[in-house]
Amino acid sequence: MTNKNRGILLVLSGPSGVGKGTVCNALRKMGTELVYSVSATTRTPREGEVHGVNYFFKSREEFSSMIESDDLLEYAEYCGNYYGTPREFVEDTLASGQDIILEIEVQGALKVKNKFPEGVFIFLLPPSLDELQSRIVTRGTETEDVIKSRMSIARDELRLIEHYDYAIVNDQVEAACHRIQAILTAERCRKERMVTTIKQWIEEVQ
Numbered sequence: 001m002t003n004k005n006r007g008i009l010l011v012l013s014g015p016s017g018v019g020k021g022t023v024c025n026a027l028r029k030m031g032t033e034l035v036y037s038v039s040a041t042t043r044t045p046r047e048g049e050v051h052g053v054n055y056f057f058k059s060r061e062e063f064s065s066m067i068e069s070d071d072l073l074e075y076a077e078y079c080g081n082y083y084g085t086p087r088e089f090v091e092d093t094l095a096s097g098q099d100i101i102l103e104i105e106v107q108g109a110l111k112v113k114n115k116f117p118e119g120v121f122i123f124l125l126p127p128s129l130d131e132l133q134s135r136i137v138t139r140g141t142e143t144e145d146v147i148k149s150r151m152s153i154a155r156d157e158l159r160l161i162e163h164y165d166y167a168i169v170n171d172q173v174e175a176a177c178h179r180i181q182a183i184l185t186a187e188r189c190r191k192e193r194m195v196t197t198i199k200q201w202i203e204e205v206q
């Protein structure tokens, strides 16, 4: 049963370097009415990344203790590091009626789908694999070995696209954002449709 006051859960996945972070930042700048989940990770911060904004940077011990305390909605190992979604923030946000977006890789997204089948799952695609590689290289944050490993993971991730509701090609950042906003608008209308009975509607508008 769809709850009128519950927010919508959006999950955005896509291979490393496709532009997930860039698109989420642009969505924020456009003032999209969305809450952004901040993940925990054992990865080392990149230059300019801020604890609590980009990620909660954790030691392996801290991350293990979050798992043991059931503080994570899901977690996954990716390229030798752990990444996980803090549970309480997501649950509180949804309960407060706000819509939230999780930017997470595919293993974690599938775990979220088991727990929240009503979530909206969006896969961000690169225009081509060559363009994907060139974006990771241009970003300049990874060593050659890590780039190779991320490109190999990307091929496996792309095979799981069938589990997603929508695919968006990130050709231009602004266009990709507009497509996500269109999905959000459509999903808000779908929710409205699910929770509105004509009897209720007449009572509300009178």
Ligand SMILES: Nc1nc2c(ncn2[C@@H]2O[C@H](COP(=O)(O)OP(=O)(O)O)[C@@H](O)[C@H]2O)c(=O)[nH]1
Residues within 6 Å of the ligand: 013, 014, 015, 016, 017, 020, 021, 039, 040, 043, 074, 075, 076, 078, 083, 084, 085, 086, 103, 104, 105, 106, 107, 108, 109
């Ligand atoms: N399962 C899961 N994956 C996450 C989470 N946070 C980030 N990721 C994913 O982990 C992968 C690696 O992230 P990161 O090291 O920041 O590299 P980037 O995506 O290339 O910027 C990406 O696919 C992220 O979407 C999380 O909380 N859970």
Ligand SMILES: Nc1ncnc2c1ncn2[C@@H]1O[C@H](COP(=O)(O)OP(=O)(O)O)[C@@H](O)[C@H]1O
Residues within 6 Å of the ligand: 014, 015, 016, 017, 018, 019, 020, 021, 022, 023, 135, 136, 138, 139, 170, 171, 172, 173
């Ligand atoms: N639509 C786009 N066209 C060209 N370059 C892009 C586009 N989207 C992102 N980028 C660039 O690609 C690189 C990877 O983007 P990033 O957001 O870090 O990817 P992700 O978070 O998916 O790993 C960055 O250098 C970013 O500026």
